[in-house]
Amino acid sequence: MTVQVDALRRVPLSRDRVLRAAVALADDAGIESLSMRKLAQELGVVPMALYKHVANKEELLNGIVDVVLGEINPPVRGTDWKNAVRQRILSARQALLRHPWASQVIESRTTPTPVVLEYLDSMIGMFRVGGFSVDLTHHVMHAMGSRILGFTQELFDDSQSVDPEVQAVMFGEMAGKYPYVTEIAMAAAHVEESVVGQGCDDQFEFEFALDLLLDGFERLRQQAWTSAD
């Protein structure tokens, strides 16, 4: 018995194991539950043991971002730039959807890890190879913002399911004060064939904006746009 427990504890606590456990904990219990103390507990280890594999919590967060980025598919080869970029970004989006906390953690990072830099470098390369000037590529990357990593910050979470009765009351109150918001909310609800649709088709919205931007980029590329214009 004691031997078994000892054996379990002896699985050496690598950085990789720490990061994996952190990702799992964030996935299961939410990012707000990811503390050094709880993570240590999850690993059957004293809190301070983590600090041998990770300098501090910031580095832990950098690490789990790298784990998520590792799930993004490599670029597809043999298509035009737009298709290649589009597919890569949608793959990134899939990875991010698997870890709902990831976008929030990415936003809180102050310096990019090597893994992030490598990803950005490969995305920039796709534009450059596709015929974009350095200048245009620069601005295009800024215009993409976090969308290059497959997410946009939706301003508010409309995914929380609310009691329909409560929602009906809210609609009544909203209609008076915020007529335009209500108008759109009702239209969106109808599309989803429920009286009080619980939100929008995120995938559609993401691709709508993505394609709008990519089409705009292609137009600028064709007319050899420069920032001196």
Place this chain on the structure above:
Amino acid sequence: MTVQVDALRRVPLSRDRVLRAAVALADDAGIESLSMRKLAQELGVVPMALYKHVANKEELLNGIVDVVLGEINPPVRGTDWKNAVRQRILSARQALLRHPWASQVIESRTTPTPVVLEYLDSMIGMFRVGGFSVDLTHHVMHAMGSRILGFTQELFDDSQSVDPEVQAVMFGEMAGKYPYVTEIAMAAAHVEESVVGQGCDDQFEFEFALDLLLDGFERLRQQAWTSAD
């Protein structure tokens, strides 16, 4: 003496005063320094005294977001939709730039306050009055994302000034591993006429992406686009 202190303490602790102090504290000391305890100390009050004017920290954060949104100029009247939307968003951007912590706090909100809803409603109204269908307006608002409030999450903070010597070494290392990133970084640096330019022209980048989107929206409006296409 005692009378004076008492008099100071007697300035009644309104919700307004609490929020103002919170904004000032976040402006001066950074958002990470805004705790209930420090805020109370700043106001010369016991921590629990705050809870009479604010239910909890979440409500405090909602409150300070409302204060910032209150600084956004009302819509300009008498121009086309594009100009009106553009100006309003740039005004929002100015307000957000005055409070660098604001975008981060906004992103962390889960439900919009009435002030936010009012702002969104008026933005939606500008599109509707400008001739956009409910359907197109809906998708356009999603495509704008946080840009509607005047900010985008730049993926990483390139504004931190680094020792030029250190930066030179970094460039050398980066050039090998991340050639495309380096190419853009060097071009951006040249534009700013310094060997190691400290970042990009954020205002230019913001307007570049904003205009790209607005032009795209106008194009869709003119061709009476619907999501059924």
Place this chain on the structure above:
DNA sequence: ACCTGAACACCGTTCAAGT
């Protein structure tokens, strides 16, 4: 040299005791 328990300096918030 390595590991780790206790401790430190913080949090947001509850609650009961004091006025």
Place this chain on the structure above:
DNA sequence: ACCTGAACACCGTTCAAGT
């Protein structure tokens, strides 16, 4: 009824004592 100090249940991290 109102106010508030102490306490609770947490944090991330330091540090010295133990092996």
